[in-house]
Amino acid sequence: MQDLPSSARVVIIGGGISGCSVAYHLAELGWTDIVLLERKQLTCGTTWHAAGLVGQLRASQNMTRLAKYSADLYRRLEAETGLATGFSQRGSMTVALTAARREELLRQASMARAFGVEVNELTPAQVKSLYPHLETRDVVSGVHLPGDGQADPANIALALAKGARMRGARIQEGVKVTRVTTDRGRVTGVDWQADGETGHIAATHVVNCGGMWGRDLAAQNGVTLPLHACEHFYIVTEGIPGLAQFPVLRVPDECAYYKEDAGKILLGAFEPVAKPWGMSGIREDFCFDQLPEDLDHFEPILEKAVARMPILAETGIHTFFNGPESFTPDDRYYLGEAPGLQGYWVAAGYNSIGIVSSGGAGMALARWMDKGEPPFDLWEVDIRRAQPFQRNRRYLRERVTETLGLLYADHFPYRQMATARGLRRSPLHEHLKSQGAVFGEVAGWERANWFASGDQPRAYDYAWGRQNWFENSAAEHRAMREGVGLLDMTSFGKIRVEGRDALPFLQRLCGNDLAVEPGRIVYTQMLNDRGGIESDLTVTRLAENAFLLVVPGATLQRDLAWLRRHVDAEFVTITDVSAAEAVIPVMGPRSRDLLSLVSPDDFSDAAHPFGVAREIEIGLGLARAHRISYVGELGWELYVSTEQAAHVFETLTEAGTDLGLRLCGLHAMDSCRIEKAYRHFGHDITDEDHVLEAGLGFAVKPAKGDFFGRDAVLRKRDAGLTRRLLQFRLSDPSPLLFHNEPILRDGRIVGQITSGAYGHTLQGAIGLGYVPCRTDETAAEMLASDYRIEVAGQSFAAEASLKPLYDPQSQRVLG
Structure with a gap:
């Protein structure tokens, strides 16, 4: 192997259809010095025995976009390369x-x-x-x-390889990558061996397309790539x-x-x-x-x-035939740059849909590598969603026994994984369990989704209509709207940013103004250069040089990676403190009464206004009370050190008996939040959605000075919006909305529901969704149209609003 280069711009590891697609698309973008190394022969792992089904419809718009791209690519490859792909568009x-x-x-x-x-x-x-x-x-x-159709997987991979070679890529079989080398948090190249020889290729980018070998290769560098054959x-x-x-x-x-x-x-x-x-x-x-x-x-x-x-x-x-294929814990593949290691890219774990996915995935990853940002929202498959614990082999072995079958299982809404459960638990877990909690899982966290009553089975009975927890959740919803409810949100990601330059660093990353007094809570977004939303969070200024960032548990690794990637010369430390504190939201018009029973502190508006966090005494201990709400009611989120959480919970529940305190789950919280039109990251707002079009301009302060996305905000403000996020309520109370239901404006499909749930106070299904508009179109003109939502082939009349249908002036939140 004396003719292998000593350096390259990128080394791609793995010669299946995924690696060949990445090489092809990087070459198509004009990259040179591309080297693909395959340990044995091209396609010899999984690609050669794949069934070759090419189905365009996936679970979301962007995944469908990638699958449609794959189908179009496979149609044209033969004319370009002279190699037949066997693509047959037979439906x-x-x-x-x-x-x-x-x-x-x-x-x-x-x-x-x-x-x-x-x-x-x-x-x-x-x-x-x-x-x-x-x-x-x-x-x-x-x-x-x-x-739809079918194709010959091996021939597609060989055609992609030929197309890459035609544009100058080097593809070498019989060379095994033994190690990815790194220095100070970034990739420096790969070590290889072949026929008794060893060598090194220096590179600034490495792409792990190793399929079922990819997990162990990634683990050598501390990269989490949870997949199992x-x-x-x-x-x-x-x-x-x-x-x-x-x-x-x-x-x-x-x-x-x-x-x-x-x-x-x-x-x-x-x-x-x-x-x-x-x-x-x-x-x-x-x-x-x-x-x-x-x-x-x-x-x-x-x-x-x-x-x-x-x-x-x-x-x-x-x-x-029996052959191995890689599956992941959530049935979605991995794409993108590994958090914590610059230049280490991943395209692997295709869950038996690798043929239809790899064409589009290779294109998307190549553009991501070329521009430094994904071409559109790819959060569903982003490697940053992987949790470090998911490297555990026993966890993976147990989980993939289930995920393979889920491809053809009924895809009921709210369906929960049954295997490899119970790993990440709040200090309140057993307390909630004893009170009838039925748990769901997000990022490994066990979270109470609803509470069974009496001898009701503590399990989901899945259906497309109202499920067995519907009335339970309605009662929990009403408790937060009319009385007082208690939740457990310990799964929140909690990040401390501290140091001399903490404020200027966060001011550069966040759209809102964080130059506030200690104790103030600021709702903000971290934006990209397009004005898209990279993170949706609250920032609490704890002290002059100390801030607490609270993010969704599912996005913690993504948010940590974004913060760390953008540290320049600032003197700051970024620390994940998620496990240090439990979070107990106390929500509802009687929340002040409850807290006053267990604490000597003053919870009046004058002493503790909205958007303020302060230390309080509670029971025998201490907590930090954040007056903020994701349900649209008066309430406080109590941040309690883990070891005191059980005591605080017991103190609250005992005192709340006479007030009708009810334990509430995440389904009830979701019902409340969607009535208030609060956005949900990953559904309603993504890195592809402009912060102004999402209706979050109130959280952006261009006058404060420069920050990521500021120019894009000013451009959009001057040019006008081309779409807006609306809230919808179905007039018929029977149908349910979940996500992706078509939105019809004056009889024409113009978009889809980004998130949906039943609003028990508004007495109907509520959804959010983007609707295109003219840049000079007024709100009145938009709302004057006839809107309908299609549910399972039937269209239903819908009321549309730009303001929250529930408490549009936020009088209840402000107490």
Whole structure:
């Protein structure tokens, strides 16, 4: 390997479809000195045995954008490179065998229309006409996406590799990267070995596209890349004379998919309980390997498939295949720059949708690397969502037994993971559990979502309509609106920024003015240069040179990475103190009465106005009381040292008995916040959403001086808004909104709901969503239109508002 270069701009590790796509797209952007190293042969890990399904509709607009890009790319690659990709746009069809699945398909069809994906809803008879071999007696309905198709995964990867080489990229097989080298928090290159030789390539960028090898490689550098291989099964029949081409078929209620390939039928499965593989490492000589057959494991799927497609009973099995594929804890892949290590990029963990994802993911990562920021909101797949504890192998082994099957499980709203639970718990966990808490999980944190009453089962009964906790949550909602409720929000991310330059540093990153007196709380955003929202947070000035930043638990790693990345010459320290304090919100019009029973301090408006944090005595201990609210009522968030949290909780609940204090869960909080039109990061506001279009201009102070995004704010202010975030309430109280339901303005789809929940005070489903507008369009003109929201194929009249429909003047919050 004497001819390997000693330096490169970027080294890509892994020659599957992901690595080849990244190399292709970087070369397309004009990058030179690109080196891709593959330990054995291109495609020899997972790509070669992938099923090659290309379905455009994903769970969000931007994931659908990436999948559609992949399909378009695979169509044009053959003309560009001369290598066939086997792409066949024969469409896909999904059938429902239950009413619940029909509801899911109808909602997906509505979503497809909002995203510009052609979709047709099918009756059982229409399903039969498209797929004559299918048994349809128990089919309830179906959907057909004509733009979908299938392709040859290995040929796509080879075509991408050829396209990259044509633009000057170097692709070398038979070279194993043994280590990524670093210095002072950034990548410096890779060490490699091949045929007894060793060497080093200096590089400023390294991309880990190592698939199932990627986790262990990343761990060498302290990078969290939570993925684990599972066994993935399919069979291929003998040739079937006269078998015509037909759409890719998915029967998720039977965990199965079918595709025709060269006159044969491939039957694959996503079984509910998967088999993890590779816990002890992967053999050094692994290359185009198959795993042992396990017909007993596959038999339940096969038995249903033979009944579903009787032609299988008359056909022999040519191939029983079992091969490894990587899965992640949340069924979403990883993309982006690793937090804490500049120049270390990741594109891995594709959860069996790597073929449809890799084209778009390679394009998006290449643009991200080229410009230093993602081309659009990619938070769903951002590597910064990974939690450090997720490197744990036992955790991954337990979780991926579930995540493989979730691809075809019913995607009910509020569905919770069942495996690898109970790791991160608040000090109040057992107290809440004893009172009937039913927990959900976010970033590993166990959080009380609702409270069961009496002998009610302490578990979700999932459905698309009102679930079994609906009335429980309504009572919790009313407690916060009319009396007093207590929550546990210990899962908040808490970051201390301290030091001589803490104020100028935060002033440079935040849009609001933080030059306030100690004890003041400031709601603000951290913006990017486009005016998009990188973080939504509160900043409390604790002292002259000490600030507490409170962020969502799910975004903590992202926010820490953003802060640390932008430390320049300032003298500051940034410390994650999330575990040090529990957070107990006490919310509702009687919250002042409750706190006055347990503390000698004065909670009047004069002594403790809104937006102020101060130390209080409570019970036998101390807490810091922040007068702030995410539910739209009078209330305080109590920050209590972890060891005193149980005592404070007991003190509050005992004193609250006579006041009707109720323990409340996150579902009730969400219902309250959406009535007040409070934004939710990751749904209503993202790094792609301009802070002014999101309606958060009140939290931006251009007059304070320079800060990230200031120029973009001023430009948008001068040019005018081209879209605005509206709040909607369905006039019919029956339908429910969750997210991505199409918004129709005067009969035309103009956007989709970004987040939705039922508003128990407003007595209807409430949603937020962006609507395009003219730069000179007045609020009155926008609201004069006729708005409707499409839910599972039906449109419902909706009231639209630019101000919160609940307490628009915030009189209740101000007490």
